[in-house]
Amino acid sequence: MDNSTEAQPNFAAPVIPGELNDIIIDYCRDDTPSLITCSLVCRSWLFRSRHQLFNKSQIQNRFIDANGAATFTDILRSPHCTIIPHIISLQLRGQSTSEPCPTWIEELWKTCNSLPSLKLQSFSLEDVSIDLLPKLIPINSKTSLTSLSLHCCDGIGRTSSTNIVLRMCEFLNNFEALEELTLEYYSAGRVISFLPPSPNIIGSRLRLPNVRRIALDSAFKVFLPLFSKPGFIDAPSLTQIHLRLPMSIEDRLLQSFFDIVCAPSVQVLEISIRYRFTTLEIFFPTINLVKLKHLRSIMFEIGEVTVFQDNRHLRNAVIVDGVSxxxxxxxxxxxxxxxxxxxxxFPFAPPEGLPQDIEWLDLDGLREGLNDRRFSDTSVSLQTV
Known part of the structure; x- marks a missing residue:
């Protein structure tokens, strides 16, 4: 019997819509083994899988040796490299301040700047010496970088606060497209010398034409002497400031920072606050925001209350006193x-059996519990961040 004329079954796999492909791959965005498998199983999954695998690349000195860094650099330099368009976020992390800064960071950064197909949007540089910054200035200031996080250190202890800020500013002035900027600085077991601006920096400026948000850590008092200098910062688009207050700070410089840097355009102010473990008192200096005419929202984050997670009454008492x-x-x-x-x-659930006079901590009407008439027209609330 001749069956040659009968229709043969079609064993071809059905075509999955592109939108469904993306949903499948995005579901595995934090599962590296699954992403690798997906990139090998189906050609239509290859592009999205590579995007999720490489879009946030992180290289840390403690997890990679000089040969490993050189290998990664060679991969990027290869004309057959296909992952470059997928890398949009890059994090380079050095090592402890007691050791020399790794040289692979400089080599890798130079390679990244020489690749026209690499369109970085976010770059984070952590645990690197302030002396390395002049070597990392990009070749072309017209970069695509919109977010920059800079965590510098100085383990030797010979750099003054003025030189620290000037080196950072010289580096930052090369990124014209920046919209978000995070600055952190720490020193290993020393006190930084806070010197007034010298005459030789009169013409120096920090130009941030497109930056909308600036975050400064608890060592931002390093930046205050220069940042509080009229005309030093040019940031016409700045609308949001995040400050992590240190345990001690000169009130005059902090007030000048609000009056000079924040007053022209800042709308959202975020302040992280700590308290003294010995007295359980919140450290918060008196500040006057009268010059911030565009200010619309203030967010206070009370940190390090997790030590009271086993004593909810004490934790709530500390928060109540701090808010007051x-x-x-x-x-x-x-x-x-x-x-x-x-x-x-961190989110804290209200404890069972909480006394009636403390229940208002979990309500939106915080001003009622504080009985503060100055904020009668302002929404005051307690929330978890």
Missing amino acids: VILSRLRGVDRSVTQISFGTQ
């Missing part, structure tokens, strides 16, 4: 500020 101290030392807040909120770094 903050509001009592906050000046110049008018009706244009529509929201003042408080939060903690």
Whole structure:
């Protein structure tokens, strides 16, 4: 019997819509083995899988030796490299301040700057010496970088605060497209010398034409002497500031920072606050925000309360006292500020059997519990961040 004329079954796999492919791959974005498998199983999954695998590349000195870094650099230099278009976020992490800064960071950064197909949007440089920055200045200031996080250190202890800021500014002025900037600086077991601006830096400026958000860590007092100098910072698009207050700071310089840097355009102010373990008191200086005419929202984050996770009553008491101290030392807040909120770094559920007079901590009407009439037209709430 001749069956040659009968239709043969079609064993071809059905075509999956591209949108469904993306959903499948994005579901595995944090599962590296699954992403590798997907990139090998189906050609239509290859592009999205590579994107999820390489879009956030992280290289740390403690996990990679000089040969490993050189190998990665050679891969990027290869004309057959196909992962370059997928790398949009790059994090390079050095090592402890007691050791020389790794040379592979400089070589890798130079390679990245020489690749026209590499369109970095986010770059994070952590645990590197301040002396390395002049070697990392990009060849072309017209970069695609919109987010930069700079964590510098100085283990030797011979750099003054003025030189620290000037080196950072010389580096930052080469990134014209930046929209978000995070600056951190720490020193190993020393006190940084805070010197007033010298005459030879009169013409120096930090130009951030497109930056909308700046975050400064607890060592931002290193930047205050220069940042508080009129005309030093040019950031016309700045609308959001995040500060992590140190345990001690000169009130005059902090107030100058608010009056000079924040006053022209800042709308959102985020302040992280710590407390003294010995006295359980919140450290918060008196600040006057009367010159911040565009300010609309203030967010206070009370940190390091996790040590009281086994003693909820003590934790709540510390938070209540801290909120009261903050509001009592906050000046110049008018009706244009529509929201003042408080939060903690980790969510805490209200404890069972909490006394009635503390229950208002978990309500939106925090001002009612504080009985503070100055904020009667402002939404004041407690929330977790």
